[in-house]
Amino acid sequence: MPWCVRKCPYCDFNSHQLKSAAPDGAYIDALIRDFDMELPRAEGRRIGTVFFGGGTPSLFQPEDFSRLLHALRQRMAFADDAEITLEANPGTIERGRFSGYRDAGINRVSLGAQTFAPRALELLGRIHSAEDTHRAVDELRAAKLDNFNLDLMYALPEQTLEEAVEDVRIACALAPAHLSYYQLTLEPGTVFHARPPKLPDEDAAWAIQTAGQALLAEAGYVQYEVSAYAQPGRRCRHNLNYWLFGDYLGVGAGAHGKLSLELPQRILRTVKPKQPREYQDQVRRAGPGEARAPAAIGESSFIAPADLPFEFMLNALRLNEGFSVGDYRGRTGLEMSSVAPRLASACERGLLESREDGWRPTELGRRFLNDLQASFLA
Numbered sequence: 347m348p349w350c351v352r353k354c355p356y357c358d359f360n361s362h363q364l365k366s367a368a369p370d371g372a373y374i375d376a377l378i379r380d381f382d383m384e385l386p387r388a389e390g391r392r393i394g395t396v397f398f399g400g401g402t403p404s405l406f407q408p409e410d411f412s413r414l415l416h417a418l419r420q421r422m423a424f425a426d427d428a429e430i431t432l433e434a435n436p437g438t439i440e441r442g443r444f445s446g447y448r449d450a451g452i453n454r455v456s457l458g459a460q461t462f463a464p465r466a467l468e469l470l471g472r473i474h475s476a477e478d479t480h481r482a483v484d485e486l487r488a489a490k491l492d493n494f495n496l497d498l499m500y501a502l503p504e505q506t507l508e509e510a511v512e513d514v515r516i517a518c519a520l521a522p523a524h525l526s527y528y529q530l531t532l533e534p535g536t537v538f539h540a541r542p543p544k545l546p547d548e549d550a551a552w553a554i555q556t557a558g559q560a561l562l563a564e565a566g567y568v569q570y571e572v573s574a575y576a577q578p579g580r581r582c583r584h585n586l587n588y589w590l591f592g593d594y595l596g597v598g599a600g601a602h603g604k605l606s607l608e609l610p611q612r613i614l615r616t617v618k619p620k621q622p623r624e625y626q627d628q629v630r631r632a633g634p635g636e637a638r639a640p641a642a643i644g645e646s647s648f649i650a651p652a653d654l655p656f657e658f659m660l661n662a663l664r665l666n667e668g669f670s671v672g673d674y675r676g677r678t679g680l681e682m683s684s685v686a687p688r689l690a691s692a693c694e695r696g697l698l699e700s701r702e703d704g705w706r707p708t709e710l711g712r713r714f715l716n717d718l719q720a721s722f723l724a
């Protein structure tokens with residue numbers, strides 16, 4: 347759902363400034379049609395999780411999600427306990443909004459708090475205040491949506507260690523089930539990349555990160571991935587599926603998908619046009635609902651089997667727990683012999699360690715994750 351009220355200067359997500367008060371409901375029809383065209387590739391599957399991401403999905407109305415989820419349920423079976431997440435910007439949350447989302451079937455929310463410091467919010471070009479975030483959390487609780495995540499960023503322009511620590515303290519006091527704690531990065535193509543603000547240097551950023559991690563651990567948040575922290579039992583199942591190299595359908599402008607049609611030869615990656623207009627035009631041109639669905643839109647290609655070890659490790663090694671032999675074999679269709687020498691070498695370098703029936707990155711491996719991942723390149 348690729349629209350935002352305003353584009354943040356650090357963000358390289360596929361997000362476009364909304365030119366009207368609210369996005370056009372016709373986009374929901376395009377999503378349903380897009381999903382229809384994906385169906386033949388996903389026959390016999392069940393939906394375990396849905397993630398409405400963006401952009402700012404909370405610009406859409408509860409009725410839009412109600413209609414969309416109803417259409418999805420008519421077309422594919424959902425797991426009884428399906429996790430259905432919505433990304434929300436605190437600046438777009440009106441009173442009663444979250445109850446509407448919950449009634450539409452959403453049972454998890456990810457809220458973009460980023461920071462609670464007024465000056466930092468301004469430097470980040472955010473459209474909301476810290477009070478708006480507090481209000482949004484009150485609304486979540488009133489709607490009984492207690493399975494929520496807060497996005498927090500650190501190493502922000504001009505940020506001091508004290509300010510960063512205070513952000514984590516405030517976030518923990520709001521008691522989210524899950525916390526995503528991202529270091530601000532300067533992404534090519536963004537305003538911040540073209541005109542970099544003054545950021546804490548590497549040592550200061552490291553001090554901020556370790557202090558933040560210590561506070562999170564103290565508050566009961568267990569780190570399970572590079573940037574993900576959760577209360578026990580509250581890890582994000584949707585993201586875990588990505589990290590364990592699972593399959594997913596990508597529906598919507600700029601959405602990516604991955605589908606294993608036959609292991610290891612036919613693992614398909616799909617991507618939809620990024621521009622909302624181009625996306626909607628392509629969906630429309632694919633034709634209205636005739637009996638047999640036309641081929642899916644966008645581009646797709648198979649992952650070369652030689653690239654699979656790296657593709658798998660790129661994801662799985664982000665997890666503190668690493669992966670099991672069954673994960674590797676089950677998701678790539680390859681035998682462990684395809685990576686055995688490289689696993690051994692990474693262990694020797696102290697970047698990886700074996701665990702019961704698998705491997706996980708060591709603390710050193712987590713600090714030099716790029717090196718560890720790159721050692722599995724074809």
Ligand SMILES: C[S@@+](CC[C@H](N)C(=O)[O-])C[C@H]1O[C@@H](n2cnc3c(N)ncnc32)[C@H](O)[C@@H]1O
Pocket residue numbers: 350356357358359399400401402433434435436457458459460497498499528529530531532533
């Ligand atoms: C799609 S946004 C979340 C929902 C909503 N659009 C918002 O911003 O409130 C995904 C998250 O990625 C993180 N993010 C975006 N750009 C980033 C960057 N350059 N460095 C670090 N984190 C970033 C932010 O924490 C942001 O909340």
Ligand code: SF4
Pocket residue numbers: 349350351352353354357358359361400401402435458
């Ligand atoms: S950070 Fe969120 S609100 Fe800001 S431009 Fe990116 S997607 Fe939109």
